[in-house]
Amino acid sequence: NAGVTQTPKFQVLKTGQSMTLQCAQDMNHNSMYWYRQDPGMGLRLIYYSASEGTTDKGEVPNGYNVSRLNKREFSLRLESAAPSQTSVYFCASSKIYRELSNQPQHFGDGTRLSIL
Amino acid sequence: SQQGEEDPQALSIQEGENATMNCSYKTSINNLQWYRQNSGRGLVHLILIRSNEREKHSGRLRVTLDTSKKSSSLLITASRAADTASYFCATVAAGANNLFFGTGTRLTVIP
Numbered sequence: 615n616a617g618v619t620q621t622p623k624f625q626v627l628k629t630g631q632s633m634t635l636q637c638a639q640d641m642n643h644n645s646m647y648w649y650r651q652d653p654g655m656g657l658r659l660i661y662y663s664a665s666e667g668t669t670d671k672g673e674v675p676n677g678y679n680v681s682r683l684n685k686r687e688f689s690l691r692l693e694s695a696a697p698s699q700t701s702v703y704f705c706a707s708s709k710i711y712r713e714l715s716n717q718p719q720h721f722g723d724g725t726r727l728s729i730l
Numbered sequence: 731s732q733q734g735e736e737d738p739q740a741l742s743i744q745e746g747e748n749a750t751m752n753c754s755y756k757t758s759i760n761n762l763q764w765y766r767q768n769s770g771r772g773l774v775h776l777i778l779i780r781s782n783e784r785e786k787h788s789g790r791l792r793v794t795l796d797t798s799k800k801s802s803s804l805l806i807t808a809s810r811a812a813d814t815a816s817y818f819c820a821t822v823a824a825g826a827n828n829l830f831f832g833t834g835t836r837l838t839v840i841p
Contacts, residue, residue, distance in 0.1 A: 654833060
């Protein structure tokens with residue numbers, strides 16, 4: 615049982631380049647999330663998708679776009695990468711968004727992104 | 731910000747000892763969750779405690795919640811080297827739609 619799978623695991627970009635981080639879950643979850651983790655900051659929510667066909671901004675959405683491709687897949691795109699976006703990016707999923715506080719979130723192992 | 735803060739930031743103990751880490755938050759919450767993160771891996775859910783509960787156990791884990799003090803503690807008893815990880819609390823403020831994570835406690839268990 616794979617759970618939440620993120621690709622790639624590592625990536626180095628130059629300032630101004632674009633890239634898409636991929637995420638897929640096989641738990642039939644309705645809701646998916648993108649976080650970034652920076653030292654001393656904890657995890658911060660970038661975007662989330664409460665259900666297939668919907669996406670909403672989180673705490674730090676600037677510089678990012680997302681696509682909920684289908685129920686399984688939720689991608690995060692950096693259109694023009696900046697050094698401030700150097701971080702570890704985590705995708706997560708949960709069963710039902712409206713039960714956000716009552717349900718665990720399941721995380722992938724992250725994408726480590728460096729922008730030079 | 732709803733973000734919680736864990737205390738201490740880092741903790742080092744001998745195998746077999748108990749480890750206690752604390753979480754404080756700022757606003758009223760519905761429930762509180764604890765997660766573990768091993769180095770280089772994603773977060774793993776450990777336990778959820780509801781706002782009307784004061785204590786909850788799961789194996790070697792004991793979580794307490796004091797809503798009057800806006801704080802929670804996670805106790806790991808009889809620690810093992812495999813417990814070495816970072817531990818995060820996470821809350822959803824009443825009426826909010828985001829799960830906010832604290833900054834974490836880095837636990838090192840020395841064999």
